[in-house]
Amino acid sequence: MAVKGGLMTIANEENEERFGYVFAVSGPVVTAEKMSGSAMYELVRVGYNELVGEIIRLEGDMATIQVYEETSGVTVGDPVLRTGKPLSVELGPGILGSIFDGIQRPLKDINELTQSIYIPKGVNVPCLAREIDWEFNPLNVKAGSHITGG
Template identity: 50%
Template sequence: MATEKVIKGTIEKISGPLVVAKGMYGASMYDVVRVGNIGLVGEIIELKGDTASIQAYEETSGLMPGEPVVSTGEPLSKELGPGIIEQFYDGVQRPLNLIEDVAKSHFISRGIEVPSIDREKKWEFIPRVKVGDTVQPGDVLGIVQETVLVEHRIMVPYGVRGTVSEIKQGQFTVEETVAVVKAKTGDEVNVSMF
């Protein structure tokens, strides 16, 4: 089992949406961080030694020096896949209807974390390749029709080349494997819908 490197610092000062944290040695520029005890979403915008300047994407009132700052080790990114068209999102791709359900309020609660794409809904996956086909990054493995106008193309991920060893048709969640690609190295790569 791989262990994740956790970079945890503490808030040194706060000025509006800018949070300065110490003890962030090992963090990288543009890492997404969770700020304070309530876990506000932020992004490292400057690094000097072990000091990180962080742009907080939520209201910072109530944060105090000494509270934790934890780096995710990943840049700000978005999830793409079936279900994205049916949602309304805030600026960091949190679905507003789910926030309302979780928060039991019409207002966005600070620090709330919900998945961007529904992990439980099943989508009809229709293959466009067959077992034995040779594929490379960007090749379309199959499609999912989200709406009358929007067709999601499920593609071979970046860096994956090989032969399709398994392809499924039917109803699947976005996390379930819909295809398996066997690389020339012998490794098998499971492909889901996002």
């Protein structure tokens, strides 16, 4: 399975079971067929530009998808890749001080990548910088201490 920026990509995906196909397009809402096995709120990549979308309704093998990018150019028969993951955001050091669009894509990084003030369709960049080492100094914790998740 090919991964681009942490997500599977349509171009290199070999498992046809992970694909559905566009049945209808109406503005930002896409209906896809052959989507049995999908889950509500699952993240999907729509069309050859791999637009970010989320399943908002399931009925039989049909899925209604809310696409969070411009859908012009998406046509009947285009592939829809199921990721098997929910649409989610990433939390961690570096999130403060960054500016994101509505699906947590960092605007500064997109601008540096594309040299444009516009966000191109299907652009996929990591939400948080992976190359920065963040300093962490825990307080009141020593080796052998019992800790739990918050």
